[in-house]
Amino acid sequence: MSALLEVTDIHAGYGDVKIVHGISLSVAPSEIVTIIGPNGAGKSTLLKAIFGTLRPSQGTVTLDGRDVTGLPAHEMVQAGAAFVPQTNNVFPSLSIRENLEMGAFRRSGGVSQRMEELLVQFPDLARRPGELAMRLSGGQRQALAMCRALMLDPRLLLVDEPTAALSPVMRQQLFAQIQSIRDTGVAILMVEQNAREALEISDRGYVLVNGQVALEQTGRELLDNPDVGRMFLGRVDLGDGESSS
Amino acid sequence: MTEFAQLLVIGLLVGSVVGLGAMGLTLSFGIMKFANFSHGDMMTLGMFLAFAVVGNWGVRGPVMEPFSIPVGLILGVGFAAVGVAVLAASVDRVVYRRLRRRGSATITMAIASLGIAIMLRAVIQLIWGPLPKRYVTGINPSWRLPGDILIKPDQVLIILLTLLLAVALYLLMYRTRLGKAMRATADNAELADIAGIDTERIRLATWMIAGAFIAVAGVMFAVQAQLRFDAGFEFLLPMFAATILGGIGNPWGALVGGLVVGISQETSTYWIPSGFKHGVPFIILIAMLLTRPRGLFGSTF
Numbered sequence: 001m002s003a004l005l006e007v008t009d010i011h012a013g014y015g016d017v018k019i020v021h022g023i024s025l026s027v028a029p030s031e032i033v034t035i036i037g038p039n040g041a042g043k044s045t046l047l048k049a050i051f052g053t054l055r056p057s058q059g060t061v062t063l064d065g066r067d068v069t070g071l072p073a074h075e076m077v078q079a080g081a082a083f084v085p086q087t088n089n090v091f092p093s094l095s096i097r098e099n100l101e102m103g104a105f106r107r108s109g110g111v112s113q114r115m116e117e118l119l120v121q122f123p124d125l126a127r128r129p130g131e132l133a134m135r136l137s138g139g140q141r142q143a144l145a146m147c148r149a150l151m152l153d154p155r156l157l158l159v160d161e162p163t164a165a166l167s168p169v170m171r172q173q174l175f176a177q178i179q180s181i182r183d184t185g186v187a188i189l190m191v192e193q194n195a196r197e198a199l200e201i202s203d204r205g206y207v208l209v210n211g212q213v214a215l216e217q218t219g220r221e222l223l224d225n226p227d228v229g230r231m232f233l234g235r236v237d238l239g240d241g242e243s244s245s
Numbered sequence: 246m247t248e249f250a251q252l253l254v255i256g257l258l259v260g261s262v263v264g265l266g267a268m269g270l271t272l273s274f275g276i277m278k279f280a281n282f283s284h285g286d287m288m289t290l291g292m293f294l295a296f297a298v299v300g301n302w303g304v305r306g307p308v309m310e311p312f313s314i315p316v317g318l319i320l321g322v323g324f325a326a327v328g329v330a331v332l333a334a335s336v337d338r339v340v341y342r343r344l345r346r347r348g349s350a351t352i353t354m355a356i357a358s359l360g361i362a363i364m365l366r367a368v369i370q371l372i373w374g375p376l377p378k379r380y381v382t383g384i385n386p387s388w389r390l391p392g393d394i395l396i397k398p399d400q401v402l403i404i405l406l407t408l409l410l411a412v413a414l415y416l417l418m419y420r421t422r423l424g425k426a427m428r429a430t431a432d433n434a435e436l437a438d439i440a441g442i443d444t445e446r447i448r449l450a451t452w453m454i455a456g457a458f459i460a461v462a463g464v465m466f467a468v469q470a471q472l473r474f475d476a477g478f479e480f481l482l483p484m485f486a487a488t489i490l491g492g493i494g495n496p497w498g499a500l501v502g503g504l505v506v507g508i509s510q511e512t513s514t515y516w517i518p519s520g521f522k523h524g525v526p527f528i529i530l531i532a533m534l535l536t537r538p539r540g541l542f543g544s545t546f
Contacts, residue, residue, distance in 0.1 A: 053435060077441030085439065091432040094425065102429045105422070106441045148440060 002065075004029045004187050005050070005081075005156055010059030012042075012049035019045040021211040022059070027156065028203075032178065032188045034219065036195040036232050037208035043191040044086065046208070047158050050189075051083040052076045063156065078106060082154035086161040086191075089145035092134035096125055099133050099144055103151030111151070118147040121177065139170040146177065150186070157181065159190040163197075175201050195232040199223050207232070247393045249515050256511030257504065258400050258469075261407035264503020266462035266480055267487035268414060268496045269455035275431040275494020275544075276451045277341065279354035283362035284459055284484060287329050288477030290365055291460025292467040293373050294328040295321030299380050311398040313385035314468055321380075322464050326457040333456030334449045336361055342445070362478070370474040377471040385469070403465045410461065411500050417454075418496065427451055431494050483510075486526045490533060492540025501541060505529065 003026035013019040019042040027033045035043050048054035050061055052073045061069045063079050071079065082103075091099050097115070104111045119126035122143050125136075133144060142162055149157055159178070163171040171194060179201050182188055192198035199205050202219035207228060215228070222228050270284045298304050298321035306316030340361065344354050387395040418424035430437040430447045438444050463477055470476070487506045491498020506526040513525040533541070 051439070053439060072443075073435075073438040074441050074443050077439070083439050085436065088433055088436060091429045091436065093432050094429055098425050098429075101422075101425060102437065102440045102442065105426060152441065 003027060004031075004064060005189065006060075006062045007050060008060045008062075010046070010049055010056045010061065012045055012054055012056045012059075014045075014054075018057070019211050020049060020056075023208070023211070023213055024059075025206055025213065025216070027187050027189050029155065029187050030182055030185050031204065032182050032190070032202045032219075034195070034198045034202040034205045035189070035191045035208055036193075036198070036205060036222075036228075037214075038231070041208040042211040043208055044160050045211075047083065047160050047189070047191055051081065051158055053083070074106075077152060077154075080154055081156045081158065082149035082152065083158040084142075084145045084149045084160065084162065086164055090133040090136070090141050090148070093132060095130050095132055096136075096144060097129035099148050100151055103148035107152055114151055114153075115147075118150055121180075122147070138165045139167070139173075142166065142170075142174060143177070146174075146181070150181065154186060156187045156189065159188060161191055161193055163192065163194050171197060195228075196223065249512065250392055250394050252512045252515055253508060254394055254396050254400070256508035257404060258507070259511055260504035260507020261404050262462050262466045262503075263480065263483045263487050263506050264500040265407045265410060265465070266459050267484040267491070267499035267503045268411065269458035269462075270484050271488040271491065271494055271496055271499040272427070272451055272458075273455040274488060276427060276434075276448060277354065279351040279358070280485065281455075282355060282359040282481065283336070283365060284455075285477040285479070285481030286362045286365035286369070287333060287456060288459045288463035288466075288480055289369055289472075289474060290332065290477075291325040291329045291463035292472045292476065293369055293378075293474075294325035294460065295464045295467070296373070296378055296380065296472055297321075298324050300378060308381070311385075311388075312402055313381050313383065313397075313399055314402075315381065318380060318464070318468070322461060325460040325464055329460035329463075330453035330456035333452040337448060337452050342448075366474060366478065373472075373474065375474060377473050379471055380468060397469065399469050403468065406461070406465060407500075410458065411497070414454075414458075414496050423447075423450055483507075483523075483526060486530045490526075490530060490541060492542045492544035494544055495540065495542050498540055498542035 005027040007023065007025045009022045009024055011018065011020055011022055023046055035046065037043055045054065049056040052071050055070050060067060063081060066079065068076060068079050091102060094102065100115050101111060104114065125140060125144060133141065136144060163174055166174060175197055178188055190198060199219040199222050205217060205219050205222045206213050207215040217225065266288055270281065273281050295318060299315060299317045304317040304320055308315050340357055341354055344357060385397045385399045387397050390396060418428060426437065426442045426447050429442060430444050434444050483506050487502035488499050490502030490505055509525050509529055510522045513522050
């Protein structure tokens, strides 16, 4: 299986503060890959370095075999990737419709049609396209941000902690949405704090510790891994007699 | 009462020029996130570029009745708008973009713009000299409105042109792809980049629009006043007042803010000595900052 996204030995940080120390990972087409790890492990920095909002100091990123290392973010969009940051991921003073139009800035035709396709799942966004994004709830903003990222039919979607500010019910909806996005053929690389729910829908996962990959396994294996359970899944007792000692 | 109404007309006129200039200032402030102190001297440059056409090169043609302005000034306005637009974009390429890439603080950018302002003023003085100039000599006879209010055809033209440009800017900002991308960049430049917008190109376009608007404001002012090398600089503080009154980044706010500045300043002379009139808008500004710090219409800053 040839990888859609191939990250090799990437290093990144802010100024003299190096945060990501030589991470390699890959994402295959239509795969959901989750990155988990403690705070400060470099998860968000890694996504930024891959997407070009932060220039990696070393290493390479290839998308579909094309070297896209250090391309500015707007050119990554052109190359077929999209990114939903964790916070400030909508344009507050623009309307719902305008937010989506900005997602399609590089598209000339079929904008309205794509908008309708995406909004089918979100009737409360579809009902009032003129509403300013600043008036939306946290869950609606997250949904709008996801739709904005999907306007150009990317093949790879990077998502940074999509459920960070959401209620458990909204979280379930969002993970279901991510699965349905994958079912349309989009590969997803996501950083997530709610590790258990994220790993349940993931094909593979990476555990990041101190800016390096500590572990790479399938979602199932990570869920069953007692060390991972103790550290990230908040699991003391699985209830089936297995202890996480 | 006639006297007050007359002051109101003058205030409307001054407010139009301030408002038009402030629309460009607030756009660049909202998107670049720093106060451009060279905006006033860009205004002066606009005045003198138009003078280059009608004065230095003598492209005048017949006077367009009932206005006092020669046909050549239309060419002059165009030349000034293009010239200042290109200059503003070039300064961004040479100066501000480097600072941005270095991650400079906004105060660094603002001080750099002050340096540009001083350089511009010196160059203008070098080329056109320290003596005042005029586009036209002779007088523009006033129209007498009901209630014995006097207004010159030139002044009517200035007010109408301001309204026309305000509507044009509105259509640009809310109806075109470029305008929406400018608003998105003002909201969150990093997210705009992530969404696929080349924000550097948006910044260049913003400078060009701001430059063109301030050049037109400068020419409009100079049509019924003298061209002096420091004329634009004197507009800088009123334009900042208008920008802040209306809410930074908000062009309609800037226009209304400009009208508030112009009208309050001119009508105040009905009660107080005219030497104090320039202080009046700032009293209003202070009062507003205390009560509505984000401006009359909200700010994207």
